[in-house]
Amino acid sequence: MTEQKPVIEFKKVSLSFDDTEVLKNIDFEIESGKFYTLLGPSGSGKSTILKLISGQLMADNGDIIFENQRINEVPAEHRRVNTVFQNYALFPNMNVFENVAFGPRLKGLNKEEIKSKVYEMLDLVKLREFANREIDELSGGQQQRIAIARALANEPQVLLLDEPLSALDYKLRKEMQYELREIQQRLGITFIFVTHDQEEALAMSDWIFVMNDGVIQQNGTPEDIYDEPINHFVADFIGESNIVEGSMRSDYLVHFVGKDFENVDAGMRANERVEVVLRPEDLDLVPIDEGKLVVTIETQSFRGDFYEITAIDDDGNEWQVQATNSATIGERVGLFFHPEDIHIMRFNESEDDFDARLESYEDDDE
Numbered sequence: 253m254t255e256q257k258p259v260i261e262f263k264k265v266s267l268s269f270d271d272t273e274v275l276k277n278i279d280f281e282i283e284s285g286k287f288y289t290l291l292g293p294s295g296s297g298k299s300t301i302l303k304l305i306s307g308q309l310m311a312d313n314g315d316i317i318f319e320n321q322r323i324n325e326v327p328a329e330h331r332r333v334n335t336v337f338q339n340y341a342l343f344p345n346m347n348v349f350e351n352v353a354f355g356p357r358l359k360g361l362n363k364e365e366i367k368s369k370v371y372e373m374l375d376l377v378k379l380r381e382f383a384n385r386e387i388d389e390l391s392g393g394q395q396q397r398i399a400i401a402r403a404l405a406n407e408p409q410v411l412l413l414d415e416p417l418s419a420l421d422y423k424l425r426k427e428m429q430y431e432l433r434e435i436q437q438r439l440g441i442t443f444i445f446v447t448h449d450q451e452e453a454l455a456m457s458d459w460i461f462v463m464n465d466g467v468i469q470q471n472g473t474p475e476d477i478y479d480e481p482i483n484h485f486v487a488d489f490i491g492e493s494n495i496v497e498g499s500m501r502s503d504y505l506v507h508f509v510g511k512d513f514e515n516v517d518a519g520m521r522a523n524e525r526v527e528v529v530l531r532p533e534d535l536d537l538v539p540i541d542e543g544k545l546v547v548t549i550e551t552q553s554f555r556g557d558f559y560e561i562t563a564i565d566d567d568g569n570e571w572q573v574q575a576t577n578s579a580t581i582g583e584r585v586g587l588f589f590h591p592e593d594i595h596i597m598r599f600n601e602s603e604d605d606f607d608a609r610l611e612s613y614e615d616d617d618e
C-alpha cells in the first residue's frame with residue numbers, strides 16, 4: 253500500500269490567550285479525502301484548531317503545514333479552506349443563488365460557469381428549486397445546506413465545519429449527518445468537523461481526534477476509540493462506561509470487584525494499577541449463581557429494545573446495564589459479562605505512553 257501524503261500537518265503547535273495555554277503541543281496529520289472529527293467538551297480547543305487552519309488565528313509555536321508548505325504566516329484568503337459555522341453566516345441581503353455564486357463570482361468565472369457551478373452545488377444539497385428564495389424564507393436546515401453549498405462552491409481542498417448541526421432539531425440533525433457524510437464521500441474532499449456530540453462523531457467520521465484541555469487525548473477510528481479508550485476521560489466521554497479500579501495479578505489476569513478475570517488483551521504487567529471498563533451493552537442480568545458478581549437493582553427504565561438498569565454491587569460500585577429482561581427494584585441478581593469484553597486501561601496513561609506500551613508488546617511477541 254502506498255503511503256498517502258498528509259494534506260495538513262500540525263507539528264508541536266501551541267497557542268495561549270493571555271496566560272492560558274489553550275492548545276498544548278498539538279501534533280496531527282490529516283490525509284486527503286477523509287472525514288475527520290475533532291470531538292471534545294466545550295473549551296477543549298476544537299474551534300481554535302479550525303481557526304489556525306483557516307488563518308483566523310496565528311500559532312505561538314510550532315508548524316502548520318498545508319501540502320508540504322509551512323503556512324503559519326499565509327493570510328486566510330490565500331488558504332484553500334472554507335469554514336461552515338453553526339450560525340450559517342449567509343448574506344441576508346442576497347438570495348440563495350447569489351449566496352452560492354459569491355465565491356465563483358469573486359474568482360472571476362463567467363456568467364455561464366457561475367450558473368453551472370451554483371446549480372451543481374444546489375443539486376448536491378438538494379435545493380435546486382430554492383435558487384430564487386430569500387434567505388429568511390428558508391428553514392434552519394435549508395439555510396445550513398445553503399451555507400454548505402456556498403462553501404463548497406469555492407472548491408476548497410479542505411472544508412472546516414464548526415458545529416454546523418448544533419442549531420438543528422434532533423431529527424433534522426440525523427438527516428443532515430447522513431447527508432454531510434454522503435456529500436463528503438461524493439466529492440472526496442477532506443472534511444474537518446467539530447462537535448461535542450460523541451454520537452455524531454461516531455456516526456460520521458473516518459477518524460476522530462478526542463480533545464480535552466488543549467490536548468489530543470486519543471485519535472483513531474470510531475471503533476478504536478469506542479472499543480479501546482486509552483484513559484478515563486475518553487472512556488467516560490465516548491459512550492457510557494462502567495469504570496472500576498483494579499490491579500493486574502499477572503500480565504493476563506486482572507483483579508477487580510474481589511475476583512480474578514482472565515483477559516488476554518490486557519497487555520499490562522503484574523501489580524500494575526488499572527481501571528477496568530465494561531460497557532452497559534456488554535452486561536446482562538442473570539440468576540445469582542450464573543453471575544460474575546451479585547448486584548442489587550436500583551432503577552430501571554424501558555428503552556424499546558432493552559431495559560436501562562442501574563444496579564449496585566456489595567462494594568458500593570454502581571453498574572449501568574442494558575439488560576434484555578426486566579428486573580424488580582431491590583431484587584438481588586447476578587451480573588454477567590464475558591471476560592473478553594473487559595477493557596483495561598492504565599491509570600492516567602498518555603497517548604504517547606500507550607503507543608510505546610503497544611510497541612513493547614509487539615517487540616515481546618517477536
Ligand SMILES: Nc1ncnc2c1ncn2[C@@H]1O[C@H](COP(=O)(O)OP(=O)(O)OP(=O)(O)O)[C@@H](O)[C@H]1O
Pocket residue numbers: 269270274292293294295296297298299300301448
Ligand atoms: N479570542 C479569545 N480570547 C481569549 N480566550 C479565548 C479566545 N478564543 C477562545 N478562547 C479560550 O480558548 C479555549 C478554547 O476555546 P475553543 O473555542 O477552541 O474551544 P472549543 O473546544 O471549540 O469549545 P466550544 O465547543 O465551546 O466552541 C477556551 O477556554 C476559550 O475560552
